[in-house]
Amino acid sequence: MNYVVINGSPRKKNTWKMVKQAELNLKGNFEEIQLIKERIPLCNGCFKCIMEGEDECPHFDKIKPIMDKIRAADGIIIASPVYAMNVTALLKNFFDHTAYLYHRPEFFTKKALVVVSTAGAGQKDVAKYIDETLRHWGINKVYKITYACGGKDSIDEDNINKISKKFASDVESGKLHSPKFGDVLFYNVWRAMALSKDPIEADRKYWTETDLVNHDFAPEVKLNIVKKSFSKIMFFIFKKVMK
Structure with a gap:
């Protein structure tokens, strides 16, 4: 198994100790990315990644190598201490550069481990935020x-x-879990937007070229009859609304 580790802490203290302890239970290779060393410029909110495609991001040369390592990994580990009741600025800045994945999720077969430490409080809320971000990426579990x-x-x-x-x-089992209803709902929001009268061109291209636009959810992930029906109904409604 291949794992990519993204460390959002500028230090190697308790959060990193937790990561290293977790690694002892994982069999495989580890690609460790220390965001402090990546020197990713601050996201300037230009919307180019969303509107024109992620390759149009002015910092694409910094982000692409990290995303390629995520694509090549079987499992993803994302770690952050709690800073002012949120993730570190390093991790938030990285997440900001992946905003296009909210429109164009792709990691439907990936699983992730979130590691959060705090001296005081906020650890569960921060872990929940990272969880929600990864689910918008398409992460399966x-x-x-x-x-x-x-x-x-x-x-x-x-x-x-x-x-x-x-x-x-x-990760080793290769089993894929059924998505949550919220994940199915958002999938169909972006799927319908790609077919709207005036779509974001990068969205239209992604959803049609991957053929995801013709599926109730990522085809590798099976839906039971209830979720499949829910997906079809949501897609029908969103298409009507977005005409």
Whole structure:
């Protein structure tokens, strides 16, 4: 198995210790990306990645190598300490550069492990934010490890081992999980937008060239009859609304 690790912390303290403990339970190769060393310029909100395509981002040369490593990985690990009740600026800036994935999700067969530490509070909310971001990327399943160290130089090895073993087993199984209803809903929002009267050209091109526009969800991921019906109804409604 191949894993890519994206460390949003500018330091290698408790959060990084948690990552390294988790790695002990994963069999394979690790590509570790320290965002502090990537020196990604601040996202300037130009909307080019969304409106014209991600290759038009002025920082594409910085972002593409990271995205290619994610595409090549079987599992993704994203780590961040809590800074001012949110992710670090390093990780938020990276996420901002992937805003186009909200319109054009692609990682439907990937699974992720989120690792968050805090000296005080906010760890569950921060992990939830990362989870939501990854689900908009299309990520199939997200596991979360959170820990409040109380300002001490410590980690919860037992919990890390428990969750990381579940993550490893899931990645190795190759099994794909049924998406949540919210994920199906957003899938159909962007699918319908790609067929609207005046679509974003980058969206139209992606959804038609991948043929996702003709599927109730990513074809690798199976939907039960309820979710398949839900998808068809949502797509029908959104197409009517967006005409």
